Amino acid sequence: MAASLGRLLHSSGNLLRNGARLKCQPLHTAARALCSNTSGGLTTIRPKDEVMKNQLTVFGEYVAECLPKYVQTVQVTAQNELEVLIAPEGVVPVLSFLKDHHNAQFGSLADIACVDIPTKPYRFELVYILMSLTYNSRIRVRTYTDEITPVESCYSVFKAADWYEREAWDMYGVYFSNHPDLRRILTDYGFEGHPFRKDFPLSGYVEIRYDNELKRIVQEPVELAQEFRKFDISSTWETFPAHRQGSKPLMDTQGRGHEAPPEETPAEEKK
Amino acid sequence: MAGLVRTVGRRFFSAKATTGLTGMAVAKDPHLALRVLYTKTLAALEKLPKDAAYRQHTEGIINDRFDLVKTVPDVAELERKINCGQIEQVIIQAEAELSLARKMADWKAWEPLVSEAPEGQWKWP
Numbered sequence: 001m002a003a004s005l006g007r008l009l010h011s012s013g014n015l016l017r018n019g020a021r022l023k024c025q026p027l028h029t030a031a032r033a034l035c036s037n038t039s040g041g042l043t044t045i046r047p048k049d050e051v052m053k054n055q056l057t058v059f060g061e062y063v064a065e066c067l068p069k070y071v072q073t074v075q076v077t078a079q080n081e082l083e084v085l086i087a088p089e090g091v092v093p094v095l096s097f098l099k100d101h102h103n104a105q106f107g108s109l110a111d112i113a114c115v116d117i118p119t120k121p122y123r124f125e126l127v128y129i130l131m132s133l134t135y136n137s138r139i140r141v142r143t144y145t146d147e148i149t150p151v152e153s154c155y156s157v158f159k160a161a162d163w164y165e166r167e168a169w170d171m172y173g174v175y176f177s178n179h180p181d182l183r184r185i186l187t188d189y190g191f192e193g194h195p196f197r198k199d200f201p202l203s204g205y206v207e208i209r210y211d212n213e214l215k216r217i218v219q220e221p222v223e224l225a226q227e228f229r230k231f232d233i234s235s236t237w238e239t240f241p242a243h244r245q246g247s248k249p250l251m252d253t254q255g256r257g258h259e260a261p262p263e264e265t266p267a268e269e270k271k
Numbered sequence: 272m273a274g275l276v277r278t279v280g281r282r283f284f285s286a287k288a289t290t291g292l293t294g295m296a297v298a299k300d301p302h303l304a305l306r307v308l309y310t311k312t313l314a315a316l317e318k319l320p321k322d323a324a325y326r327q328h329t330e331g332i333i334n335d336r337f338d339l340v341k342t343v344p345d346v347a348e349l350e351r352k353i354n355c356g357q358i359e360q361v362i363i364q365a366e367a368e369l370s371l372a373r374k375m376a377d378w379k380a381w382e383p384l385v386s387e388a389p390e391g392q393w394k395w396p
Contacts, residue, residue, distance in 0.1 A: 066324050067325070068324075068381065068382070068383060069378070069379065069383065069384060070380065070385065071384075072384065072388050072393070085388070087384070089385055089386065093375075097371060099367070100368060100370060100371035101329070101367075101368065102329070102332045102364055103328070103332070105364065120391065121389040121392055144392055
């Protein structure tokens with residue numbers, strides 16, 4: 001808390017031209033006192049909020065206890081974000097519970113996001129982000145589906161879901177049953193395909209131009225002047241040290257060692 | 272900042288002039304409204320099995336608030352004791368809980384898990 005307050009007092013332009021970082025100069029002595037840790041050194045690392053994490057864990061267990069029919073897992077991320085992973089049959093019950101129950105009161109649907117992971121058994125993951133104004137907190141509800149399995153629309157619970165679900169349909173092809181008006185919202189009127197899927201190319205399949213003889217826009221297969229270049233850059237740094245699969249060699253070919261950093265793993269309570 | 276509070280004869284004068292929130296009218300008789308809503312909610316909760324966690328927790332909350340409604344006659348004092356916003360907001364919360372309790376009986380949400388996630392579905396990355 002003190003470190004975050006200290007962050008607000010400092011200007012952001014601390015980089016020198018050669019990329020080295022200026023030592024964080026406090027504006028006045030009060031700032032130094034605010035953003036120093038107990039041993040006296042300056043710190044701008046986000047402090048761990050164990051109290052918040054415990055509160056979220058307790059509430060997550062409460063939700064899982066009240067809705068055992070639909071909640072598969074509950075987890076709290078390292079950034080103190082609560083996630084409830086549910087079966088797709090339980091979208092409307094869980095969202096109704098979170099909206100109406102006294103201890104939850106998540107009255108605002110902030111967003112419905114969709115994630116496409118083609119390698120998974122159910123490739124689309126739906127993420128409902130809810131906000132509680134009474135308790136000043138957020139929660140994420142996640143389900144899964146594939147191209148042909150419909151998900152119950154939560155329009156009856158949150159009116160905001162109307163356009164969010166239309167967007168998920170248009171961009172990914174996730175079908176919502178009992179939606180009042182499920183049609184395209186962002187793509188062009190005759191557009192075929194679902195653009196945000198991972199197998200949809202970046203350039204698309206068709207391009208349009210104005211044809212002088214026909215006196216209208218025509219759609220033609222896309223022709224790029226330069227062939228699409230894919231750079232297969234592998235990073236020298238391991239991006240997810242907490243999620244290694246199998247054994248990794250401790251040394252690479254140049255003999256440099258990879259030290260395992262003290263990593264954060266999301267606290268999971270499996271039901 | 273609850274607006275002007277007049278404690279003369281609560282049935283003839285509304286307890287405050289305004290809620291301060293757009294579209295939320297001052298409740299004419301909040302004690303009656305809450306009494307009706309809480310009674311109906313407790314009746315709806317009776318249909319759930321006794322060991323259902325939702326029923327136990329919700330009955331606890333409703334009974335606590337119901338006791339406060341029965342013992343505290345002054346509206347501003349009741350708002351402070353309940354400590355969840357204005358009394359009109361408390362009425363809206365009670366209506367929401369009532370509709371939820373009725374739907375929970377249909378969904379039977381206390382049953383064990385209806386379907387497990389397939390292997391690897393929740394693995395990230």
